[in-house]
Amino acid sequence: SQTIHQWPATLVQPVGSPLSLECTVEGTSNPNLYWYRQAAGRGLQLLFYSVGIGQISSEVPQNLSASRPQDRQFILSSKKLLLSDSGFYLCAWSVLFRTGMNTEAFFGQGTRLTVV
Amino acid sequence: AQSVTQPDIHITVSEGASLELRCNYSYGATPYLFWYVQSPGQGLQLLLKYFSGDTLVQGIKGFEAEFKRSQSSFNLRKPSVHWSDAAEYFCAVGHGGFKTIFGAGTRLFVKA
Numbered sequence: 725s726q727t728i729h730q731w732p733a734t735l736v737q738p739v740g741s742p743l744s745l746e747c748t749v750e751g752t753s754n755p756n757l758y759w760y761r762q763a764a765g766r767g768l769q770l771l772f773y774s775v776g777i778g779q780i781s782s783e784v785p786q787n788l789s790a791s792r793p794q795d796r797q798f799i800l801s802s803k804k805l806l807l808s809d810s811g812f813y814l815c816a817w818s819v820l821f822r823t824g825m826n827t828e829a830f831f832g833q834g835t836r837l838t839v840v
Numbered sequence: 841a842q843s844v845t846q847p848d849i850h851i852t853v854s855e856g857a858s859l860e861l862r863c864n865y866s867y868g869a870t871p872y873l874f875w876y877v878q879s880p881g882q883g884l885q886l887l888l889k890y891f892s893g894d895t896l897v898q899g900i901k902g903f904e905a906e907f908k909r910s911q912s913s914f915n916l917r918k919p920s921v922h923w924s925d926a927a928e929y930f931c932a933v934g935h936g937g938f939k940t941i942f943g944a945g946t947r948l949f950v951k952a
Contacts, residue, residue: 730883756938766944766945767930767942767943767944767945768884768930768942770939773938773939775938781938812881814883814884816883816884818938818940820938825872825934826872826934826938826939826940827872827934828874828886828889829874829884829886829932829940830886831876831883831884831885832883833882833883834881834882834883836881
């Protein structure tokens with residue numbers, strides 16, 4: 725069966741420090757991968773998605789970047805964190821139907837990032 | 841543009857009472873529709889999905905949802921709420937291609 729691992733679960737980082745969040749998927753090949761951010765009490769904001777190795781699409785201009793060095797690995801990074809980067813970060817995967825529509829997304833357990 | 845609206849930011853129901861969470865979408869074609877649940881500090885879990893066929897969809901944990909094309913709605917229902925159902929619920933639309941559009945969520949409170 726498919727599983728998704730996301731770590732760390734919680735992270736407290738000072739302003740200006742770098743960030744690396746990692747997400748890996750098992751049990752499926754060539755998934756679509758996603759990074760979402762969820763601010764307190766708010767919905768999901770899509771940050772990045774990837775349809776293949778090295779292919780990254782950014783949804784919003786921001787202080788973050790993403791990379792996909794392997795088929796089932798997705799990394800969210802920052803060179804210098806801002807206070808506004810605090811939030812709950814979720815990794816997810818899905819596959820594309822032959823119809824061209826996405827199947828349901830499967831989510832990791834999330835990373836609570838607090839920038840201090 | 842495609843969008844998903846969940847009109848209720850939060851809802852409070854008594855344990856054992858029925859529940860209906862509203863979801864309206866804007867999409868030009870027949871959508872793929874989803875409901876997810878999120879417990880505090882956790883990821884999202886799929887409750888149910890609609891792709892085609894029967895417009896009444898059964899999901900996990902006793903939830904069901906009905907797709908009404910004429911009303912562009914996909915409301916989530918449960919006949920009898922349990923205290924463990926307290927969580928945040930997200931409606932989502934499968935956008936053509938790689939993206940899924942999520943609603944802002946409805947937080948459910950259950951009172952004893």
